[in-house]
Amino acid sequence: MDYSNNALLTIGTFLPLVGVLIMMFIPGSEERTHKQIAIVTSGLTLAVGIYTLIQFDYGNSATLQFAVNEEWISVIKSNYIVGLDGISLPLYVLSMAVTFLVAIYTWNNVPDAGNPKAFLMLMLVLQVGMAGSFVAQDLILFFVFFELVLLPMYFMIGVWGGEDRQYASLKFFLYTMFGSALMLVAFLALFFQTGAESFSFEHLMSAGALIDHDVQVWIFAGMFVGFAVKVPMFPFHTWLPDAHTQAPTQGSVILAAILLKLGTYGFVRIALPMLPMGAHEWAPVIGILAVIGIIYGALGCLAQTDMKRLIAFSSVAHMGFVMLGISTLTTFGINAALFGMVAHGLITGMLFFVAGSVKHRYHTLEIKRLSGMLIQMPKMGWILGFAAMASLGLPGLAGFWGEFPAILSAYNPGFGLNPTLFRTLMVVAALGTVLAAGYLLWLYQRTAFGEPNPEFVSHGEPAHSLSAAGNEDHHDEIHDVSVVEWIAWTPFLLAIVVFGVYPQLMFKVLDPAVVQLVERVGNGIP
Amino acid sequence: MIATLLAQAPDWIRPHVDWHALAPELVLVVGINLVLLIDLWLEDTKKWMMASLTGFILLGAFIPVVTLAVIGDDVRSMFFDRYVVDQYALVLKALFLLIGYVIVLMSQNELEEGGYYQGEFYLMLLVSVLGMVMMASSRDLVSVFVALELLSIPAYMMAAWRKRDAKSNEAGVKYYLLGVFASGVLLYGMSYLYGTTGTTKLTEIGARLAEADAGAGLIAMQVIAVVFVIVGFSFKVSAVPFHTWAPDTYEGAPLPVTAFLSVASKAAGFVGLVSMLYLAMYAADGVYEPFIWVLAALTMTVGNVVALRQTNIVRMLAYSSISQGGFILMPLAVLATGDAAESALKAVVIYLLIYAFSNLGAFAVIMAVSRKTQSGEISSFGGLMSYAPGLGLLMTLFLASLAGIPPLGIWIAKLQAFKTLLDAGGGAAYTLAVIAAVNTVIAAAYYMKVLREMWMKPVPDGDVTPINPPQPIWAALGICAAGTIVLGILPGLVLRFADLSDLTNALGG
């Protein structure tokens, strides 16, 4: 491989730490300064990310670019290898963008617990972990970044979260720990089975395929648990609704938009190409669990009385589609999965933003009590509607291109996987889209339509008044989308439309890399 | 008379003494005498000088360690290979001296403010460190035993240092009685080892055992010997079920002593165990592998699950350090399997190094906090982040490191331990790896309990005056934090010192 030793990715990954260091030496009372630093830092990081986007050679997206290979921990033969290809690029940049926008959103939406200094510092550390995971090309390095996100998220949920935050955060933490412990064991087993020569992806991908069939299956099992917890797949999902519901808005957005993707990314980047036979054996299991997740998540949604928890459960369902795409082991399915990851990130992120803002205004997310949002804050209502529509997979919006191709790909799974099984899965998954429509529209109908709940009307914009001007005293209570929110949300909304209208933007980048990946998998399956 | 005696004696071979190699021990011996003497003449108001003096002595002893390391890799062997200074010994000596220094930093204010004997304390500390330093080089049953007692006996006394405090008394007595009992068992094992091999030199014992193993197999006395020796050291490293003293002693002893015991004493125990296993008992793998496997599995599991229930932070850390001991034992359970020996040794050494920083750091924070709260309950950490963010952040670092979260220190050690198991391969190793993996999760639970207390709970008594720990504690915290972070991110910096081919080459295998 050509290691240009270009520092671009290193800078892009670690730049937020500079902000963290600066913030560390500024007293916490200067909240404004902290917010400014955080926004500037994440903005600069995003700028680096955009520069990376510009510099990226799109004709060559199957090969690693900006690759660096430096000695790191020679004792365990792990090197500092980073690089970017078509699979990583969208997620890498997405993580930067999301962090930046979330930082902006924080400007006047600091969660109740206060202390923006610590909050923003954690967020920046989180960004390092996320970006790093997407560029790491060494298993140990990946693991370090993968784990780096744990603590900041734990604190984000635990300190700035809702009422049950402590339980939720601990659950999140332990679940993920459990997954990563087994994952680490699997990583090491992989390392030794490939001759204990190197942890670099490149080596493991070429050597991993040669491992005995049975051993591959076992190692894959370990990785499966690790990544499945993160995704999360049924039945490892129970941390997610709690974590999402309790997390502060920013935490939920980051969790939905990026963190969950670490799991699916791990499957695509690590588990599949390194253990092709293992993947082949496990694919039906993954497919079945994915589809169970789709239905189960949807059923879970229908049972919810809390808006945020509903959105959280919908993540289980949506990630099911992503996993279904991956389990087909086809180029098309994996492409769809990768697209679905980004789309889900944008859409669910957006939904969490709205939920956060609704909570901020009404101080409740109980679906029963919310009603008539379109009257009290029409713009917010429409944004919610838009995001809900995108989430239920309306063609022309980003969500559809993750869902429909995933379903499509299940008709014809790759490498001799049982087509009957996958076709059944396809039909069940299609049922999932119906349920998705059901719960999202139900949510929308209950919250946005109808008359505003009287308990909020007296504070907010009067629904029936001709002389709205006379009630301005109360307007600060329930107001429509604010400027800061617009700034933070517009890119999300635009991206949902742009990727929905012109998905080629992303598929063009993904496709060559995915083709190469599936070829690798194919080569490894006798 | 003397002439005739001399004539009868065999030719006196003057043992080779490498003064440079012995310099750390010599500096310490001189220092011990200095402290003893100066303390006699020093007025009570000037006792604080003792701390500085002890610190200087420890740093002074550090110098030859550094020079030895810089000069080269050649093994310096003395007294017919009964006292060896190699890379392995040097790394551990450096570690013990550094721990000693940090303990001095931590003790200074504690002793001054508590009105305890100061000169004597530092004397004991230095003697104990001397024992540890010797342990790293000992290659003979006698010197191992002497080093062990040298480091233990002062520790018994230090544990009971708060003379009027019933808990401290209890801590000291329990530690002492069980320690001596364990020494007895160890000695009994050693005597059998000596009896069945006819030598006290570890390498020769190893060779004899290997012969026996290759020939008719080990006899019962040898098996008992191996088991008893391991039991003796297991007491030191507080492996379950030989751990019972540890929680009580840790809780009762003064905090700096607890820190010292949980880190240095444990490390010394491991050093002795490693020396015995690698040099003397290597061939008896059929005995020690299953035994240590069981010990490791029990230790990490029991330590963890009991730690879950603790409400006293020191006690919780005691159990946590028990379970950490299980992780350190883990690679030893497979050391003779495959070619895992070298890897296992590295794992142990790396673990000891990094664990020392993180655990000492955690104790330092507890000391700093308890100076204000006067409580050892976990709940007393409530809301720490709100009034002492610096300490809170450091505590977060240390506990996260103990929980094994990258990129903080211990993850690399855990990684190396896991790596050893998988390197060895086999069902037993994989099972142990899975047990360990589950245990990392359980461990995370109680570490998180403390973090949760600090970050997410309100201040219990509403007192939010900031904590201003004295300078020495800050210094101790700084050293520990730097070690925890740097070793985590760039483990390569120290890992090359743990390239322990000397020792592993010396084994029969």
Add this chain to the structure above:
Amino acid sequence: MFATEALTSGWFLENAWLIPLIPTVAFFVILGFGKRMPQGGSEVGIASMMASLVLAAGATYQWIQRVQSVEGGSEGALGAIRGFAGSALPSAAETGHSAAYVEPVIRHWTWWQSGGIEFTLGQHIDGLAIMVLLVVTFISLLVQVYSTEYVKGDRRYTHFFAALTLFSAGMLIMVLAESMVQFILGWEIMGLTSFLLIGHWWEDGANSRAALKAFFTVRVGDMGLLVGTAIIYFGASQWAQARGSNGFSIQAISGWALSEGADSKVLMWGAVALFIACIGKSGQFPLHTWLPDAMAGPTPVSSLLHSSTMVVAGVYLVARLYPVFFVGLDILDTGVNLVAVIGGITIIIAAALAFVQNDIKKVLAYSTVSQLGYMMMGLGVGAWTPAVFHIFTHAFFKCCLFLAAGSISHSGSHHSFDMKKDMGGLRKFMPITFATWMVSTFALCGVPFFSGFFSKDEIIDNANHNGYTVFFYVGLIGAAMTAAYMTRATYLTFFGQPRGAAAGEHHDAHDPAHAHGEEHALDEIEEHEHVAEPVLVGAAVAATQGDDGHGHGGGHDDHGHGDDGHDAHAGPHESPWRITVPLMILGTLAVFSGYLNAPAVGTEYFTEWVEPAGVVVGAEHDESGAATHTDTEEPEAFASGVFGRATPLLAAEDGEATHSGGEGCGFEGPTEGVCYAPALSHAEFKWINTVPSILLVAFGALTSLWLCLGIFGDRKNPFKGLTQRNRLAGAGHRFLVNKYYLDDLYEKVIVHSVAHPIAKAAYWVNQNIIDGVVNGAGRSTKRTGEWVYRNIDQRVVDGAVNASGLVASETGHALQPVQSGKVNQYGALLFGAAAVGAIVLVLLNV
């Protein structure tokens, strides 16, 4: 090859993709700037629809040119397939007397591709698409004009027009679709906008629930669309790629379905899956229950979405991918097939249900369902052209009927749709509305010389012709029922005595809640009577609030325009021109649109322009082709050649088959070249064949009229005073006398024993069982969700996780006593463990 000589194209055909694009752009313009425009964005919507209409008309003209160019100039030539490349190169030809296959105008652009699968956007213009394009743009335009009056002053006026425009755009995208993906795109956009439009007055929970139900039910069907598309894609993919296309291309799918290599199993599953989508979208039994509920939307919405455009999307899908259904479901091959059965059931069920409705819009809604059943059945019995033609005529007269109903509620019944309570005798007050209604009703009932007659009768006739006797009778019965329920509705609305609002009354006397709302509304209206601008939110909302008192029915269009210029006290009157003009246009078309394809008067333009010829194209080696061979040399074997296994069914009709087909396009794929449509035969029009249906229609209408007069004529109307009774004059008096025995007969014999029980039972079944199943499915899914969540998720899965934590903790607790604090015990433990270890290991090692 042969192509250059024949087909003409033109700018309008080549650029037909602009037709959906214009409203799409308009949607964004309205959304973005509509509120600042003088007419609140409606002008943009209308302008865009007008532009689309012009383009569609131009394209229609050029398409006709194109068809004629084939027929005029390329006798005997066979074209090569060139269409896939996206150009409009003509390639078809005709042989002998049959119509030629006119190559559609196909253009496409790659939207995106991944993993070797290509998604394209483009246009697929053929007769069917052109026809629907024209209808959709035309109806949309009229409805938008109508709406400017109807929803005037609505608080979401701009949004309404935005959604309406987007809806049209969605429909047009779907109609034009070159690939299945584009089809889904348009289909789903329609679904979304229908949600928005039905739920337009979402302040009332009933409306938003109806919207939800509509979307959800349709979405159930969409599952079939997704699955079906996937199945068909992979089935057709190989065939299509060999010809430079892909498995999403509608043309390729059609060709593949009729090709030799098509796997019949794949086709069958694909067709079934797709048909499920059609059932959902087109309100076919048993997923029809959403349609009447969807009448909660504003009337223009009902008119556009639920009569003439959106609900025909399902029919359109079947027509569009007819080869798939033809082969997959064995149409014409067996006596019974899914499409025909569902269509037939729908006709009868829906017609029966229309009898017992009191809400005029619901009558029309069930009527729509029933008519859609006709279309579906037509497709199912192989009567493709009549079915498609019925789409065409039905669009006009049903739209007209809905708009007339809207007009009545707007100006005649004070925003009520209840025929029994608030209507009656309106013909005097609303002559234009009445006239257009009557014309459309005649068309709907299939009265000769009105448009519906030509389309519906053709379907019935062809069912018989193709051997589907059962469906022939179903069609006839349906026709009679249609006539009957429409007569009832007409009578209740326009004849008899004005009641309730139609009589200028208000509900003060019998409905206090309503009265309150009414007064409230009136107050507001009086307050703002002279304010010119209609954007008086307060009044609108007040009216809305007032309406909460209405407990009955789903549709109350009285939202949102409390002061649209007319005095609520004034009683019924004719609607303003923006309502009546569209009515009149549509009414005219309801009469005359049928003559486009009226064999009775010798026009067969539909057959000529719209129907794709089922001929083999692209058999390159032989210009005259195998098809000619079949046709010329073995006329006797024609039927078996064309319809393959359909011989028994068609044996009787041998030789009757007329002008299309004959090229071997059917179940047996062509060995050479490609078929894009199955060859179909048409029943020859004979007046004698229409007699049964005319008679039945007449019978139905008269019976119903008779019964209506008997029941509703003049008896015990609580609102009727003596004066009114006196005004009845002679005719009324006769009814008065007659009513006694009529009552006896009707109520005791027919109503109590036959008609009512059956209709009521049907309605009961509908509301409680079918709708209950649909709603119940929703509810039970939700319950299942709750149960799963509560028991499985929280107890089992989460419980297991928490339990393992608890186990760890409790183990710790259990182990704590070991740490007794007693030195002796510690020592015992220490030595005990050592001893046990030693013993075990000694035993193991020695």
Add this chain to the structure above:
Amino acid sequence: MYAVNFLLLSAALFCIGVFGVIARRNAVMVLMSIELILNSVNLNLVAFALMNNDVDGHIFALFVIAVAAAEVGVGLAMVLMIYRNRRSIALDELSEMKG
């Protein structure tokens, strides 16, 4: 033959010592028991030294004796300390910390 007798004696002493440690509540008695264990070790070492004709065992025994003396010194000091604080040297009362 002789050696075996020595070893058996030593083992017996060891067992008595262990029993004492486990069973006696009196701290001084426990100390004595430990001394017994250490002496059994010494016995072993000397016996083995004789058997092997090797001087290392004798030397080892000397070291053990010396260390044992130191240990007992510390131990008695501790017992004294406890006695001062509690007026009792019963070990089972020393269980303030447990669990």
